[in-house]
Amino acid sequence: MALLSSRISSLSLSRNCLSLTYPLSFLLPTCTHVQHMNYAKPAMPKMKGKAKLGPAVEKVRLPVETDPVKLANFVCGSDPVKENPQDIKLKDDSEYPEWLWTLRTGKPPPLRDMDANTKQYWRRLRTMAMKEKNLLKKTRK
Numbered sequence: 001m002a003l004l005s006s007r008i009s010s011l012s013l014s015r016n017c018l019s020l021t022y023p024l025s026f027l028l029p030t031c032t033h034v035q036h037m038n039y040a041k042p043a044m045p046k047m048k049g050k051a052k053l054g055p056a057v058e059k060v061r062l063p064v065e066t067d068p069v070k071l072a073n074f075v076c077g078s079d080p081v082k083e084n085p086q087d088i089k090l091k092d093d094s095e096y097p098e099w100l101w102t103l104r105t106g107k108p109p110p111l112r113d114m115d116a117n118t119k120q121y122w123r124r125l126r127t128m129a130m131k132e133k134n135l136l137k138k139t140r141k
Contacts, residue, residue: 065077070087074088
């Protein structure tokens with residue numbers, strides 16, 4: 001009996017101490033509404049086959065020059081003006097600078113053929129290293 005009364009008195013003492021130091025509302029949750037888990041529903045039901053999500057967009061067909069004489073003598077499409085375009089006439093090869101004919105138009109040279117003392121070499125090496133690093137990141141996931 002003494003044990004029970006000591007428990008009750010210690011419990012009432014602890015309640016009294018708590019009510020003196022902390023208000024009871026601090027111990028109890030103050031949220032009065034119940035949270036519901038409403039998961040997002042799909043905007044449209046699933047359709048079989050190809051589903052179109054918007055209005056049909058027609059492809060824009062750009063005019064293409066097919067006249068072989070005009071293609072051989074003019075730079076077709078060089079004038080961006082829509083009304084009455086004036087394409088640039090091609091000149092004789094002798095009227096263009098010599099460096100124009102030495103420009104590289106194919107694939108870039110392999111890294112082993114490039115000079116290691118040039119900026120292009122180090123840029124290319126950096127680009128190749130970044131591509132390899134990104135590929136390794138992608139395969140790890």
